[in-house]
Amino acid sequence: AQSVSQHNHHVILSEAASLELGCNYSYGGTVNLFWYVQYPGQHLQLLLKYFSGDPLVKGIKGFEAEFIKSKFSFNLRKPSVQWSDTAEYFCAVTGGFKTIFGAGTRLFVKA
């Protein structure tokens, strides 16, 4: 069965600090990997996705994620966070038509 594990439930950073959110998944077949973000008061929206090719994918707002197949990981990174990055971040895995989400990481960026 698919499963997704996010390492941190809450992260607090100061502006300009670097960010890395961990995500590990478990699935027996070919997967597509995603990071979604939910800003306060807004709908969930896609941040970036990996289907194939270059394992380092870039998304919106300066975010990137690296797929490491041997570690079953898809960690999200941003070199320098901004106050506006305060949000909840969800890692997700799709196998076929099923998309499974992790528990989410709440990021708070102090101005």
Place this chain on the structure above:
Amino acid sequence: SQTIHQWPATLVQPVGSPLSLECTVEGTSNPNLYWYRQAAGRGLQLLFYSVGIGQISSEVPQNLSASRPQDRQFILSSKKLLLSDSGFYLCAWSVGTTTNEKLFFGSGTQLSVL
């Protein structure tokens, strides 16, 4: 453009009462449709998904059921609500013939069972 409508936005129901949450998608045909429940600290739990009319896949055995009477309509139901059914319910859709490329989410329904 495609839009997804989910209602009601909030709902307060007594234990043992029935439930019907509706979700409709506009601007696309044959979408894959999903019901998730979001709980603090637990992320989004996939409840049901459907890849076509009348086709329902259930992911978590529980007190809920889903139906897809029309191509772009997805309904979440219960005959008798439990306290544990309280939560934030999200409808989502995607397109794709072999896999999901991206999910689009509705605005959600906050259900409180008292």
